[in-house]
Amino acid sequence: MLKINRILCPIDFSEFSVKAYEYAQSLAWYYRATLLLEHVTESLTPMYPYYAFPSAYIEISQELRTHAEQQLRDFAKTHARGGVLPECSVHDGDVASVILDVADMQAVSLIVMGTHGLRGLDRALLGSVTDKVLRKAQCPVLAVRKPAQDLVTRAGAPDIIPLRRILCCTDFSGQSEEALEYAVSLATEYGGELTLLHVLEGVAESADIEDEIGKAKASLEKRLSLETGKNCKTKTLVRIGSPYQQILELALESQPDLIVMGVRGRNALDLAVFGSTTYRVVQLGPCPVLVVHTQEGKSSRQ
Numbered sequence: 656m657l658k659i660n661r662i663l664c665p666i667d668f669s670e671f672s673v674k675a676y677e678y679a680q681s682l683a684w685y686y687r688a689t690l691l692l693e694h695v696t697e698s699l700t701p702m703y704p705y706y707a708f709p710s711a712y713i714e715i716s717q718e719l720r721t722h723a724e725q726q727l728r729d730f731a732k733t734h735a736r737g738g739v740l741p742e743c744s745v746h747d748g749d750v751a752s753v754i755l756d757v758a759d760m761q762a763v764s765l766i767v768m769g770t771h772g773l774r775g776l777d778r779a780l781l782g783s784v785t786d787k788v789l790r791k792a793q794c795p796v797l798a799v800r801k802p803a804q805d806l807v808t809r810a811g812a813p814d815i816i817p818l819r820r821i822l823c824c825t826d827f828s829g830q831s832e833e834a835l836e837y838a839v840s841l842a843t844e845y846g847g848e849l850t851l852l853h854v855l856e857g858v859a860e861s862a863d864i865e866d867e868i869g870k871a872k873a874s875l876e877k878r879l880s881l882e883t884g885k886n887c888k889t890k891t892l893v894r895i896g897s898p899y900q901q902i903l904e905l906a907l908e909s910q911p912d913l914i915v916m917g918v919r920g921r922n923a924l925d926l927a928v929f930g931s932t933t934y935r936v937v938q939l940g941p942c943p944v945l946v947v948h949t950q951e952g953k954s955s956r957q
Contacts, residue, residue: 657840659686663763664741665693665754665784666730671769673734675799678943679767680739681815682797685844688764692741693757694727695750696720720745737815751787758792767797770937789937789946795837797913799943819847822911824902824936826853827874830917834947835882838915841945842887847912849889851875852905854898868893899935906941915945 664679666672676692683690696719723745731741746753758766770785789796823838825831835851842849853871858864875891894901906914916933937944 659764661689661763662765663691664767675769680736683739684737690741692743694745695753751784770798770800795947797945798937818845818912820911821849823915834915834917839882852892854901855895899932917947
């Protein structure tokens with residue numbers, strides 16, 4: 656069974672951070688994982704370096720760091736849920752690069768972060784930090800854009816966000832297989848229901864639609880039977896059309912608590928492939944999206 660042992664939650668003290676932290680605490684509680692709370696302060700750069708006073712900049716930087724450390728501790732205390740106690744740390748540097756470095760050094764199993772995304776498909780709207788982390792992280796990333804829904808907590812669990820309805824999207828690729836593993840694990844831990852969706856795209860007019868749907872549904876059920884056994888409730892769905900549009904339509908209809916998707920990509924998770932489906936679901940979906948990178952899809956930082 657898949658294990659999530661260490662969770663990293665970057666914090667910038669915005670409302671998006673608050674929502675991301677709620678999800679991070681929930682996952683830490685259910686998986687009994689260590690929760691790492693991280694804030695990054697950007698380096699001070701003198702406007703006129705020839706006239707700069709190094710000692711003054713060092714002193715100001717230290718004061719800013721001390722203030723950020725206290726602010727992070729206060730944030731963790733103010734927004735504590737479920738008795739989860741995080742490990743807090745503050746680092747200085749480029750925000751996205753520091754998050755990626757900390758995730759690598761701490762052998763993080765999962766990154767949970769908020770995104771300041773707005774409606775639209777312009778990549779700039781998702782937020783440069785979230786965008787870079789989603790593309791280059793060596794572990795799955797849970798992107799939390801929408802505020803948490805009012806959900807009913809499972810009996811016996813603390814007052815933290817449960818994931819009772821999980822939608823996993825598959826195209827039967829290796830990336831999708833790994834995403835399904837995470838989806839099954841989450842549905843099992845949370846005692847939720849897992850829906851496995853496949854979208855038939857570009858079906859020829861001469862094709863027997865019912866036969867194509869039947870074959871796809873049989874493949875879905877086979878994968879679920881191999882992965883889940885009797886560990887969680889499951890169902891399968893097959894739709895026809897544009898993958899991202901069908902995923903979004905189903906998400907709006909069924910209101911899942913989480914969407915799980917595998918990432919395809921070559922080297923740096925090229926924009927065209929990432930953007931065509933996964934990126935749009937992250938950008939436009941009504942709930943958080945867990946983006947799972949496979950070994951083949953993981954990238955260098957260049």
